[in-house]
Amino acid sequence: MKKTIHLKDMALKGDIKVPGDKSMSHRAVIFGALSTGKTVIHDFLSGEDCLRTIKAFQQMGVDVHQDGQTVTIDSKGAHYFTEPHDTIHFGNSGTTARLLLGVLAGRPFHSVLTGDDSLSKRPMDRVTMPIQQMGARTDGRSNGRQLPMSIRGGTLSPIEYELPVNSAQVKSAVLLAGLFANGITTVIEPIPTRDHTERMIKAFGGKIDRLNHRISINGHQSLQGTELSIPGDISSASFYIAGTLLAEHSDITIAEVGLNPTRTGIIDVLEEMGADIQVETTKYIGDEPVGSIHVQSSNLKGITISGNMIPRVIDEIPLLALLATQAEGETLIKDAKELRFKETDRIKTIVQVLNTLGANVIELEDGMKIKGRAKLQGGTVSSYGDHRIGMMEAIASLITNEAVEIENPNCISISYPNFFEDLQNLSRPL
Numbered sequence: 001m002k003k004t005i006h007l008k009d010m011a012l013k014g015d016i017k018v019p020g021d022k023s024m025s026h027r028a029v030i031f032g033a034l035s036t037g038k039t040v041i042h043d044f045l046s047g048e049d050c051l052r053t054i055k056a057f058q059q060m061g062v063d064v065h066q067d068g069q070t071v072t073i074d075s076k077g078a079h080y081f082t083e084p085h086d087t088i089h090f091g092n093s094g095t096t097a098r099l100l101l102g103v104l105a106g107r108p109f110h111s112v113l114t115g116d117d118s119l120s121k122r123p124m125d126r127v128t129m130p131i132q133q134m135g136a137r138t139d140g141r142s143n144g145r146q147l148p149m150s151i152r153g154g155t156l157s158p159i160e161y162e163l164p165v166n167s168a169q170v171k172s173a174v175l176l177a178g179l180f181a182n183g184i185t186t187v188i189e190p191i192p193t194r195d196h197t198e199r200m201i202k203a204f205g206g207k208i209d210r211l212n213h214r215i216s217i218n219g220h221q222s223l224q225g226t227e228l229s230i231p232g233d234i235s236s237a238s239f240y241i242a243g244t245l246l247a248e249h250s251d252i253t254i255a256e257v258g259l260n261p262t263r264t265g266i267i268d269v270l271e272e273m274g275a276d277i278q279v280e281t282t283k284y285i286g287d288e289p290v291g292s293i294h295v296q297s298s299n300l301k302g303i304t305i306s307g308n309m310i311p312r313v314i315d316e317i318p319l320l321a322l323l324a325t326q327a328e329g330e331t332l333i334k335d336a337k338e339l340r341f342k343e344t345d346r347i348k349t350i351v352q353v354l355n356t357l358g359a360n361v362i363e364l365e366d367g368m369k370i371k372g373r374a375k376l377q378g379g380t381v382s383s384y385g386d387h388r389i390g391m392m393e394a395i396a397s398l399i400t401n402e403a404v405e406i407e408n409p410n411c412i413s414i415s416y417p418n419f420f421e422d423l424q425n426l427s428r429p430l
């Protein structure tokens with residue numbers, strides 16, 4: 001399957017609300033299942049990845065009902081989870097795999113876990129190592145490092161664990177396992193990563209403490225079901241932000257989008273690049289700031305993106321690289337080796353795609369160097385089955401001379417099922 005798109009001579013204009021945040025949608029289902037009583041989730045992201053999280057809990061006997069963007073969970077709590085009869089399939093979702101490993105570590109039954117080709121290549125030992133230290137038993141392919149894998153959980157001992165990789169998924173997995181441990185589990189994160197787990201547990205009546213880089217959680221807390229709404233996903237909003245900056249005479253406002261500071265690195269980086277962008281926090285949903293982003297076409301300049309900033313823009317780097325091809329001067333992205341462990345090796349796929357379109361990007365071990373003001377031609381590029389690469393290619397078509405033909409565009413429904421319709425609705429002839 002292929003999708004041909006060409007948005008040259010189009011501007012992006014108007015107001016939009018993007019679908020619910022993917023990270024928060026996963027976590028709302030997880031905490032709803034771990035809680036006692038009824039949970040109602042509004043504005044849930046009904047993308048393939050989050051549906052995998054729902055299915056996993058249904059397989060453990062939890063009553064989860066999805067009706068469009070509303071999810072209702074009736075749970076008696078984790079003690080009532082039952083051993084799944086069948087393999088649990090995590091599809092393409094790294095978040096489901098890592099966070100569910102944390103939950104299953106604390107359940108005294110056996111589960112067999114699998115994923116699609118991409119997920120089966122991604123490292124799981126970053127999670128199995130700490131949960132084994134806590135007392136879970138796991139084994140899997142490649143010496144236990146990759147899916148398919150099996151897990152038998154049980155009573156866990158608390159640990160103090162310093163993250164060897166800057167990953168919110170690993171942090172969250174250890175904290176979730178910590179809920180089943182006899183005592184206080186502490187995760188030390190040298191560089192802050194997204195903190196939706198820490199914020200959301202409070203909405204379910206849980207307690208978690210942060211002291212500088214140390215996050216501590218007590219085992220055996222009783223969580224209570226709740227009603228909550230999921231704000232728009234800033235990672236999805238970023239595609240339109242990038243498109244607006246690239247296309248002439250463009251001006252959009254994105255409403256009701258999550259503005260958690262661990263996720264707004266994209267705004268800070270774009271401001272440094274010279275973007276005309278304004279952000280306003282209008283309310284809080286639970287502990288999460290929510291508001292609007294207003295952006296207009298801008299001339300950008302190249303910068304260096306590195307260090308502590310990387311986890312705050314980790315999923316936006318495909319877009320930042322595209323923007324850098326049009327900025328004045330050179331952009332350097334470094335300290336971003338984690339990109340090699342995403343749905344694709346995103347350092348390789350970004351470089352490959354942008355160079356095929358006519359850019360000048362040099363691959364580095366931990367990032368890339370991008371020459372600005374390149375004339376992008378267009379052509380045929382694959383999404384490589386990676387939703388964020390596919391969407392970046394569609395946005396590139398705003399500035400390519402010829403059309404962009406995207407091979408395997410279907411993967412976009414992993415995080416944004418109506419992406420092409422929403423993009424079309426924002427596009428106006430110049």
Ligand SMILES: O=C(O)C1=C[C@@H](OP(=O)(O)O)[C@@H](O)[C@H](O)C1
Nearest residue numbers: 023095166167168169170314315
């Ligand atoms: O915790 C999460 O919801 C996520 C964390 C990030 O992964 P890592 O924690 O592996 O960096 C991010 O790339 C992913 O899209 C979602």
Ligand SMILES: C=C(OP(=O)(O)O)C(=O)O
Nearest residue numbers: 092093094095315342343
């Ligand atoms: C890396 C991503 O997700 P996951 O790790 O959940 O597959 C992503 O959405 O870009």
